[in-house]
Amino acid sequence: MQAQSNHAQKVLSHPSLDQSGGGSGSATALVPSPAQLLQSTDLLKGQKTIGILHNGALYRLQATKLGKLILTK
Known part of the structure; x- marks a missing residue:
């Protein structure tokens, strides 16, 4: 169960889920917050x-x- 939780955290904090609207070409490096599970x-x-x-x-x-x-x- 712990491995599944760690995998979910990695997936949910992936940069592709950045909800700021800036995309990967953003000039400022923001620390992404995990998406809601x-x-x-x-x-x-x-x-x-x-x-x-x-x-x-x-x-x-x-x-x-x-x-x-x-x-x-």
């Missing part, structure tokens, strides 16, 4: 598929029979 069960709430509105577009998050997640536009 949510359980998929908290998002799906017992459903197989949910809709997510993002920037005016509708996306679908779907859990597969094999336990994977698919996000489609």
Whole structure:
């Protein structure tokens, strides 16, 4: 369980998740803060598929029979 937690921290603090909007070409070197971690069960709430509105577009998050997640536009 500890290894999974360490992996999640590394993934969530990856520079690609920088939410400042500056991207990797930013002149100032900011220390990224970890992204918020949510359980998929908290998002799906017992459903197989949910809709997510993002920037005016509708996306679908779907859990597969094999336990994977698919996000489609």
